[in-house]
Amino acid sequence: MSDRAEQQSFHDVASLEEIKEDGLKIVTIGKRSIVLMRREGRIHALGGKCPHKGAPLNKGAYCKSASHGDVLVCPWHKAVFSAETGKVVEPIAFEDLPRYPVEIVQGRIIVGARPLPSAPAVARQEGExxxxxxxxxxxxxxxxxxxxxxxxxxxxxxxxxxxxxxxxxxxxxxxxxxxxxxxxxxxxxxxxxxxxxxxxxxxxxxxxxxxxxxxxxxxxxxxxxxxxxxxxxxxxPRSPDIAGIERDGVMGLHSQADALKMAEEITPDQPVILIGGGLIGLEVASSLRQKGVGVTIITNEGVPMEAQLGREIGLRLHQLHEENSVAFISDAQVTRIYGEGRVEGVELDDGMRLPCRHVLIATGVxxxxxxxxxxxxxxxxxxxxxxxxxxxxxxxxxxxxxxxxxxxxxxxxxxxxxxxxxxxxxxxxxMGFPVEKMPVPWFWTQQFGKKIEWLGWGEAFDHVLIEGALEDFKFLATYRSNNRVVALSGAGRATEMARAAVSFDEFAEKEAPSVPL
CATH class of the missing domain: 3.50.50.60 (FAD/NAD(P)-binding domain)
Known part of the structure; x- marks a missing residue:
């Protein structure tokens, strides 16, 4: 070990028995966080924090991808890294993980303190x-x-x-x-x-x-x-056909300029009408309520995001918002935004008038x-x-x-x-590389501190099976169409969702959870 000690110091960080097959373990050398992965007697050692937002990668998944072999998946935003090289193989991260030298000596895992050098990409297409x-x-x-x-x-x-x-x-x-x-x-x-x-x-x-x-x-x-x-x-953004939509005080949220305007102009003493109850509308409502703003959502959906998440999860989201004093109107629609110059309120098709200082449009793109x-x-x-x-x-x-x-x-x-x-x-x-298989789309939403993840192409489903506790936002939901799994959603199930992000087809072939709701 003396020859390599001249190159860098090596540290005894764990026993091989401490890591289960396909398991993960986080260790530290100095101030460096390193995640160890075990499969078939081999140990890989990569940087322990995702370069995107610093997620602890030992909370993610170490699994096999049909496209990339053994991979490490970030628990938060599903960046995927090669376990062999640390290279980013699927977004969201835009930086490779450092890779550390590792050996197994008499049942102990020995890891070098400095990352191994990575081979530079071969330059090509200079004239293009x-x-x-x-x-x-x-x-x-x-x-x-x-x-x-x-x-x-x-x-x-x-x-x-x-x-x-x-x-x-x-x-x-x-x-x-x-x-x-x-x-x-x-x-x-x-x-x-x-x-x-x-x-x-x-x-x-x-x-x-x-x-x-x-x-x-x-x-x-x-x-x-x-x-x-x-x-x-x-x-x-789509602009709905509503009289008065051009008035000062009507806003949408698509760009950073829009968000700056919204953050600066909307204060807690100014009630807001939000038209649209989709993903962005619900997230904006959550943020504004946490800021102390009174929010009323007007939507043609009786259950928020029912088409994407199903009725039961949609009802739990509705309950979450009502628990935080967001009001919903789904049995009437806005026909006019009234006011002298700027917004003073909205008029519904049943004749009701709702005074407000701002109208936010979130009706899709x-x-x-x-x-x-x-x-x-x-x-x-x-x-x-x-x-x-x-x-x-x-x-x-x-x-x-x-x-x-x-x-x-x-x-x-x-x-x-x-x-x-x-x-x-x-x-x-x-660059003329082979076309990789496109992974199943994934998105996440955070509302009032509760995070829900979703995987799927947006196919219609006829049955939802839910395992866990909806009330506590700790569940895994499987969506089926003609007994075929077409989507997953989860809350508090980061590892399962990370694994499914790279092996959805494999997951879909397994028996779905058996608790129908």
């Missing part, structure tokens, strides 16, 4: 140019994956906001509760990342795309041409694709792509704007992690 249209999660995933995998050509990313790609999921959650000095959505990639990796950022709005010549025109008249184009302009020719479009103006996210030769789409054909159906998934998954696949296709 990738134009990325959009400044969200999918766009960030494209540029990161390109550089991470060795793309050495020119990359230009064009977004219509002043900020680099940021964590949009936080806008409806902690952002609205933060002190003014901390109202800044986290960057997806470090601010200096673009400079360090020679990526050009432009602010502008795309007005035209010629996909034959791969030429893009911006609102200011500037034109750019690339060898590859990635359409990642996301979505824009639609693809932002006005500049794309109709020949590339599918449902709702989405951009149709194949399994490689390819819309046309040299043209790709990813994120909310993209629609993927799967099992003979067209799917458009509006989830943040899935946008990053699609961006990664598009980047790999540009």
């Amino acid at each position: 140019h990738v134009l990325v249209l959009g400044g969200g999660a999918a766009a960030a995933s494209v540029v990161y994956t390109l550089r991470h995998e060795g793309f050495a050509g020119k990359i230009t990313i064009i977004g219509d906001e002043e900020w680099a790609p940021y964590d949009r999921t936080m806008l409806s959650k902690s952002f609205l509760l933060a002190e003014p000095s901390r109202r800044q959505a986290p960057d997806i990639l470090d601010k200096n990342y673009y400079i360090r990796h020679n990526i050009t950022r432009l602010q502008g709005r795309v007005t035209a795309l010629d996909h034959h010549t791969k030429t893009v025109t911006l609102e200011d008249g500037q034109t750019l041409q690339g060898d590859h184009i990635v359409i990642a302009t996301g979505s824009r 639609q693809p932002q694709s006005d500049y794309v020719r109709d020949s590339l479009k599918g449902p709702e103006g989405s951009v149709l792509v194949d399994e490689a996210m390819r819309a046309a030769p040299g043209v790709y789409a990813a994120g909310d704007v993209a629609a993927v054909t799967k099992d003979g159906r067209v799917w458009r998934v509006e989830h943040w992690r899935h946008a990053q998954v699609q961006g990664r696949i598009a980047a790999q296709a540009i």
